[in-house]
Amino acid sequence: MNHELTEQELTQWKAIITDVLRAFHEICEKYGLTYYAIGGTAIGAVRHQGIIPWDDDIDVGMPRPDFERFMEICRTTDFGDYELVSDETHEAYNLPFPKFCNKHTTLIERADVPCVIGLYIDVFPLDSTSNDKAEVEALVYRYKKLQNRHEAICTRSTFVEYIMLLTKPHEWGRFCYKTLGFLFRQYMRRSLLRQMRAICLKYPYGSTHHLINYGGAYAMRELFDSRVLDGKPVDMPFENIAIRMMPGYDEYLRGVYGDYMQLPPEEKRVPHHVKAFFDMHQRVENPFA
Numbered sequence: 001m002n003h004e005l006t007e008q009e010l011t012q013w014k015a016i017i018t019d020v021l022r023a024f025h026e027i028c029e030k031y032g033l034t035y036y037a038i039g040g041t042a043i044g045a046v047r048h049q050g051i052i053p054w055d056d057d058i059d060v061g062m063p064r065p066d067f068e069r070f071m072e073i074c075r076t077t078d079f080g081d082y083e084l085v086s087d088e089t090h091e092a093y094n095l096p097f098p099k100f101c102n103k104h105t106t107l108i109e110r111a112d113v114p115c116v117i118g119l120y121i122d123v124f125p126l127d128s129t130s131n132d133k134a135e136v137e138a139l140v141y142r143y144k145k146l147q148n149r150h151e152a153i154c155t156r157s158t159f160v161e162y163i164m165l166l167t168k169p170h171e172w173g174r175f176c177y178k179t180l181g182f183l184f185r186q187y188m189r190r191s192l193l194r195q196m197r198a199i200c201l202k203y204p205y206g207s208t209h210h211l212i213n214y215g216g217a218y219a220m221r222e223l224f225d226s227r228v229l230d231g232k233p234v235d236m237p238f239e240n241i242a243i244r245m246m247p248g249y250d251e252y253l254r255g256v257y258g259d260y261m262q263l264p265p266e267e268k269r270v271p272h273h274v275k276a277f278f279d280m281h282q283r284v285e286n287p288f289a
Contacts, residue, residue: 003275005056010271012280014051016102016119017058018239023082024060024100024121025241031073033066036233036246038124038213042253043260050239054269058121061213063229064205067125071098085117087193091186093117094154096147096196097124097215106279108287112155116285119278128203129212129223136212136223143199143214150192153185221256228252 005013028035037045038061044052051058062070074084083089086098092115101107101118108116130136200214209226216222228248235242246252253260263269277287 003278005271005275009280010056013056013119014239016105016280017056017121018051018241020082020100020102020119020121021058021060021238021243022241023079024123025243027073027079028066028070028244031069033062033070034233035060035062035066035123035244036126036229036249037061037236037238037243038252039216039256041243042245042249043257045236045238045243045245046249046253047261049237054271056271057273059124060121061124061126064125064127064200067123070123083118084123085115085120087189090115090117092154094151095215096150096193097122099123104283106277106282106284106287107275108277109274110155111276111288114156114288116283116287118283119280124213124215125200126211126213127200128205128208128226129210130203131208131210133223136210137220139199139202140212140214140219140222143196144219146192146196146199147215150189150196153188153192218256224252224255 024035027033036042037059039059040052040055040057041059044050044055071084071086075088081102081104083101083103084098085093085101087093087096092113094110094113094115099117099120100123101120103118105118106116107119108114129139196214206226211224211226211229213222225248228246228251231247234245234247234249236245237243277284279287
């Protein structure tokens with residue numbers, strides 16, 4: 001089930017996640033951490049001076065050293081109204097990258113992933129990767145395969161849904177991993193996360209000319225030349241705040257999206273994230289109880 005946002009709710013939603021971004025930006029300022037707007041958030045900054053009108057999320061990327069320091073700071077620091085949600089903090093969390101959330105709001109994105117979080121921004125590590133494109137393709141393929149397996153063991157299915165996987169030969173692998181997940185969920189989860197992390201860290205940061213967001217949605221299109229980060233980050237207006245952009249943001253965005261200034265067809269101007277349950281006013285720990 002996906003609950004669509006009304007126009008009024010979308011306005012309120014955007015105000016909340018923009019505030020989360022403001023808090024994240026202030027943390028990065030305080031601790032000297034580097035981040036950049038990436039993906040549709042970077043398009044929104046350039047094309048709309050804010051969130052893309054029909055979009056409902058914010059994505060940032062951090063160079064791996066800054067990301068690791070940010071994660072460590074979050075382990076030991078109370079940020080008041082905000083919290084980091086990751087595979088370390090929530091056993092039911094199904095993604096290999098963290099979210100920085102407003103902890104006084106409630107969101108369950110998928111009914112089959114019973115993980116209560118708040119309205120959020122996604123925080124992706126940016127990793128060095130091979131200068132050999134064929135090797136990068138192999139690493140991305142392996143990463144996505146591991147990510148799919150991790151997602152399979154994190155999702156909860158009814159018994160009927162589980163058995164029905166056997167009727168579809170292309171789902172037999174998923175059936176096997178869900179079975180292993182029932183029996184050894186925590187062991188399998190940790191093993192898969194370790195393997196994904198090993199891919200991300202195969203090349204020490206700064207050791208090659210290529211960077212990639214392994215956790216991004218666009219696979220090989222997430223690969224970019226590290227030189228787009230050379231120089232000082234660019235501050236750009238974004239809603240009622242300013243956001244950090246890559247010095248070479250135009251080259252980065254053209255590599256991912258092509259002519260990113262061209263608006264998509266009207267039928268594609270819709271939010272891409274599902275919402276099984278949300279409450280923008282309070283934290284509800286057991287919304288389906």
